[in-house]
Amino acid sequence: MLEVTDLKKAFGSLQAVDDVSFKIDSGQIMGLIGQNGSGKTTTFRLILKLLTQDDGTIRWNGKPFTKEFFNRVGYLPEERGLNQKMTVEHQILYFAQLRGKTKAEIDPLIDQWLEDFQVVGGRKDKIKSLSKGNQQKVQLITTLIHEPELIILDEPFSGLDPVNAELLENGIRDARDRGASIIFSSHNMNNVEELCDNMVMLKNGRQVLNGTIHDIRESFGRTRLFLESPLNRAELEQVPGVLDVREVNNGTHYVTLENADVGHQIFDLATKEGYIPTFSQQPPTLEQIFKQIAGEVNE
Amino acid sequence: MNKLKVFIKDTFTKNVKSIGFISMLLTPLIVIGVVVAIIYFAESAFSGMADIDIAVISDDSSIGAIIQESEESITVVEDIQTVEDAEAEMKTEELDGYIVAGWEGEQLQASMTYTGGMDTHIDVIEQILTGIQMMTRAQALDISPEEAQSLNEPVVLENHIVSIDAGEMVEEDDLANMIAIGSAYFINIMIMMFIMFYATTVIEEVAGEKGTRMMEVILSSTTATTHFFGKLIGVFFVMLLHISFYVLVVLGAYMYFKDHALITQILSEIDIGAVLLDFLEYTWVFLILGVLMYMFIAAFLGSLITKTEDINRAATPLTMLVLLGFYIGLFAMASPENPIVVASSFVPFLTPFVMPFRIATNTVGSLQVWLSVGGSVLFTIFVAFISLIFYRANVLIYSDTSMMKTIKQSWALVRSER
Numbered sequence: 001m002l003e004v005t006d007l008k009k010a011f012g013s014l015q016a017v018d019d020v021s022f023k024i025d026s027g028q029i030m031g032l033i034g035q036n037g038s039g040k041t042t043t044f045r046l047i048l049k050l051l052t053q054d055d056g057t058i059r060w061n062g063k064p065f066t067k068e069f070f071n072r073v074g075y076l077p078e079e080r081g082l083n084q085k086m087t088v089e090h091q092i093l094y095f096a097q098l099r100g101k102t103k104a105e106i107d108p109l110i111d112q113w114l115e116d117f118q119v120v121g122g123r124k125d126k127i128k129s130l131s132k133g134n135q136q137k138v139q140l141i142t143t144l145i146h147e148p149e150l151i152i153l154d155e156p157f158s159g160l161d162p163v164n165a166e167l168l169e170n171g172i173r174d175a176r177d178r179g180a181s182i183i184f185s186s187h188n189m190n191n192v193e194e195l196c197d198n199m200v201m202l203k204n205g206r207q208v209l210n211g212t213i214h215d216i217r218e219s220f221g222r223t224r225l226f227l228e229s230p231l232n233r234a235e236l237e238q239v240p241g242v243l244d245v246r247e248v249n250n251g252t253h254y255v256t257l258e259n260a261d262v263g264h265q266i267f268d269l270a271t272k273e274g275y276i277p278t279f280s281q282q283p284p285t286l287e288q289i290f291k292q293i294a295g296e297v298n299e
Numbered sequence: 300m301n302k303l304k305v306f307i308k309d310t311f312t313k314n315v316k317s318i319g320f321i322s323m324l325l326t327p328l329i330v331i332g333v334v335v336a337i338i339y340f341a342e343s344a345f346s347g348m349a350d351i352d353i354a355v356i357s358d359d360s361s362i363g364a365i366i367q368e369s370e371e372s373i374t375v376v377e378d379i380q381t382v383e384d385a386e387a388e389m390k391t392e393e394l395d396g397y398i399v400a401g402w403e404g405e406q407l408q409a410s411m412t413y414t415g416g417m418d419t420h421i422d423v424i425e426q427i428l429t430g431i432q433m434m435t436r437a438q439a440l441d442i443s444p445e446e447a448q449s450l451n452e453p454v455v456l457e458n459h460i461v462s463i464d465a466g467e468m469v470e471e472d473d474l475a476n477m478i479a480i481g482s483a484y485f486i487n488i489m490i491m492m493f494i495m496f497y498a499t500t501v502i503e504e505v506a507g508e509k510g511t512r513m514m515e516v517i518l519s520s521t522t523a524t525t526h527f528f529g530k531l532i533g534v535f536f537v538m539l540l541h542i543s544f545y546v547l548v549v550l551g552a553y554m555y556f557k558d559h560a561l562i563t564q565i566l567s568e569i570d571i572g573a574v575l576l577d578f579l580e581y582t583w584v585f586l587i588l589g590v591l592m593y594m595f596i597a598a599f600l601g602s603l604i605t606k607t608e609d610i611n612r613a614a615t616p617l618t619m620l621v622l623l624g625f626y627i628g629l630f631a632m633a634s635p636e637n638p639i640v641v642a643s644s645f646v647p648f649l650t651p652f653v654m655p656f657r658i659a660t661n662t663v664g665s666l667q668v669w670l671s672v673g674g675s676v677l678f679t680i681f682v683a684f685i686s687l688i689f690y691r692a693n694v695l696i697y698s699d700t701s702m703m704k705t706i707k708q709s710w711a712l713v714r715s716e717r
Contacts, residue, residue: 012711048519050695067522075519081512097305098520142516152519 001025002047002065002150002181007056009046009205016042018205020056024181024198026149029172031192031213032185033286034202035294040185041078043202044152047183048075060150071100074148074175078155078185080139084128088114088138091127095142106145113141117167133164144171151175153184157191169195189286199286201293208293217283224288225255225263228278229270239266252278302521306529307536310504314537323496324541328548348372348419354379354388354397362400362407362431369427373420389414398424405439407432480632483659486582487628490589490651491621497538497590498597498617499610504530505601505694506610514694523691531594538590581658584672589651592679593617596648599686602693603705612702624652631656645671647678688713 002024009017017039024030032040045051047058049067058065060072082091089110096106110123117137121130130138136159143151153172157165172195176182186192192199193213201209209216227236228251236245236255241262246254257263263281270276284292314320352374355363367375376394379385385397389412396413409428411421437447461468508514508526517526557563600613624643631640631653644653644663650671657663692709 045515045695050515050518070520073519075516077512077515077519079512079515081514081516083507083511083513094305094309095516095520098302098517100302 001061002183003057003059003062004043004047005057005059007043007046007058008054009042009051010054016205017046017053017202020200020202020205020207022198022200022207022210024183026181027176027179028197029176029182029184029195031196031199032183032202033187033189033192033199033290034185038202039205040202041154042205044075044154044183044185047152048073069150071146072149073099074143074146074151074180076139076143076153076156078158080136082127082135082139082142084126086127087124088119088121088127088130089123091138092123092142092145096146099146099148101146109145110141113145117141117171118164132159133161136160137164137167140168140171144175147178147180148175149180151180151182151184153182155186156184157186157188165191189290193286201290203293209289213286216289217286220284220289220292221257222260222263222281222283223257224282224284225257225266226252226278226280226282227255227266227270227276228252229276230273231266231270235269236266239269241265257281303525303529303532306526307533310530310533311536314500314504314534315540319496319500320537320541323492324544327545348423349416350374351395351417351420352376352393353395353413354385355400356380356382356385356397357400359400359402362398362428365431366398366424366427369430370420370423373424385412400428402435405432405436407435480659482582483632483656486586486655487625487652490586490655491625493538493541493586494589494593494621494651495618497534498593498621499614500534500537501531501594501597502601502610502613502617504534505598505690506604506607506613509602509694510605510607510609518694523694524687526694527598527687527690531598534594535591581668581672582655585651585655585675588672588675588679592648592651592675592682593621595679595682595686596620599682599689599693600702602686602690603702603709605705620648621652624649628652628656632660635660635662645674647675650675 004023005021007017007020008015020039020043022030032043034040042051046053047065049065049070060069083094086094089107092110092113093103093106097103114121114123117140119130119134119137119141121134127135127138140156143153151172156168156172160168169191172182172184184195196213198211199209199213199216200207211219226248231253233245233247233253236242236253239262241258242255243258244256248254255266257266260281267279270279348370350372353366354376355366356379357363363375363377366373376388379388379394379397382397382399385394388394389396395417396411398409398411400407400409402408407428411424413421433447433451434444437444442450508517514526597614597617600617601610604610604613627640627643627649630637631644634640635657640653640657643649644657645667654663654668654671658668689706689709692712693705
């Protein structure tokens with residue numbers, strides 16, 4: 001279990017990470033979201049001891065996270081990097097040996113991993129001969145092949161097509177099922193929503209959201225309503241507490257509410273004459289929450 | 300496997316397999332091979348004379364016989380006795396030339412007609428004919444052949460070259476001098492080549508991993524210090540292999556050629572033990588210190604750049620330092636006591652280039668030599684320490700700004716990491 005408490009880091013006058021705290025249990029996946037420059041990569045680098053925090057603690061299974069745990073880590077940095085002149089197997093073995101594995105342990109696994117990730121290219125091929133997507137998959141293999149207990153993935157989905165993104169998702173789920181604690185950052189809220197148990201959002205280094213995806217969404221109230229009913233746009237707009245009405249397709253309206261209680265009024269109005277096909281009152285999506293928070297003026 | 304070992308092994312195996320290393324390893328051998336081959340062929344071209352056939356047309360048949368006996372490469376064709384016959388044979392290229400010789404009193408008069416390319420033979424023939432004339436005249440004067448020979452014996456002239464040192468005449472051993480100077484040049488060039496090659500290798504190693512953005516993964520699995528020393532030790536082992544290879548080649552060549560006439564002649568004139576002792580006493584210290592010092596500087600410079608394409612940019616300041624040292628070294632040979640030379644022999648990053656020349660020219664005492672060695676060792680440790688501090692900060696900075704800005708940025712990071 002990784003436990004980060006009150007983490008702080010400043011670069012000169014810039015407070016890059018400010019009081020960040022979260023916990024990832026074994027077998028859990030956490031999403032770290034935030035705009036560019038919000039402190040995600042710095043947080044990762046602090047966990048990995050690439051930087052030293054000004055304050056706060058990072059604990060692994062109850063003990064301070066030190067370099068002795070490095071062998072249990074799998075890290076995919078945002079800036080991907082492989083040695084173009086190395087062969088695929090040399091690159092995988094090199095990184096695995098730096099995680100304390102021996103050649104004898106990793107060598108027999110390489111073919112299966114290349115197959116699982118559908119890498120087009122053989123183990124003896126030079127990295128530079130692979131396409132960018134395949135290079136990215138090789139890098140993912142180097143991150144996961146030593147079966148790390150703590151996996152940190154910085155923007156793992158960027159640059160992947162939907163097929164490869166699914167392969168990565170499977171890889172992440174497999175690692176979770178093994179009991180790994182996983183944290184990844186992403187700009188794609190769908191990935192976060194599909195994969196994560198928990199989520200933290202950073203803004204200007206500060207933690208603005210922390211919790212399960214469900215709780216976070218619910219905390220914003222069910223203010224999004226999909227309605228297919230006899231009510232037309234003008235009627236809906238007249239209901240007090242309705243902020244916006246948009247017709248999404250024939251007869252279905254997407255209504256933004258001031259608060260969840262407004263839904264009750266609309267339900268009563270819409271069902272006055274009985275059955276209606278759609279009344280779906282939902283909390284905002286992660287993407288909407290992201291945009292909303294990112295767009296708020298800094299306090 | 301210990302992570303330091305992973306870096307050492309990877310760096311070592313990668314580099315010994317590289318084309319750059321193999322060509323660096325073999326180039327001097329190829330150059331020496333080519334030079335030896337040229338000398339060998341040139342020598343045999345000059346010393347060994349080609350076989351020629353000539354005719355000797357003379358009333359005195361002993362002349363032809365003496366020429367035939369005196370020089371193996373000349374065959375006197377006895378059947379030809381007239382100029383016409385000789386010229387006819389020459390036209391069919393059966394004969395290389397002919398001599399018409401005859402006595403006018405005690406004067407042997409001869410003329411030689413020949414095709415080109417026989418110049419060395421002409422000198423020999425002239426000597427033989429002079430010998431024949433001398434013997435004939437000696438006979439006429441009733442002098443025995445031994446007495447005639449003794450008249451011809453050259454004087455004994457011994458050469459003593461001296462130099463005036465502080466009002467004293469000092470005899471110079473020319474060969475020893477030549478060897479000392481030659482060794483100093485050789486060592487200066489070798490130190491420069493080794494430093495340039497291994498410093499560039501270090502820059503490539505560091506910049507390669509930084510430029511390909513592998514550094515973050517590496518530093519999330521081990522410390523920058525382990526990476527720093529792993530790379531440097533790996534490259535250092537490559538250098539040790541390099542030196543060992545040359546030592547083995549020299550030993551092998553010595554074992555193989557030690558009975559060769561030329562080598563025994565050289566060895567009898569050179570006190571090889573003294574030359575080796577000179578080398579073992581100081582030079583290896585400067586070579587290894589120089590390479591180490593510049594490897595640390597190179598690691599620092601390599602960590603400043605962000606793209607592999609910028610390797611040359613990082614190497615430029617280092618190249619300039621090395622060239623400065625190299626040229627001061629050359630200048631030191633000509634004026635070993637020039638104040639600039641004396642001063643720069645104590646400047647740590649110039650010491651490896653300049654001091655060997657001051658030692659070779661006997662213009663420095665051993666206390667000063669060891670002082671400069673001590674200074675270089677301390678400086679190397681200092682450079683290693685500073686390089687390591689900056690290296691740890693630099694390796695994660697990916698700014699596209701100038702190197703000075705990167706240094707400032709890493710200094711800020713060094714301070715914030717305290």
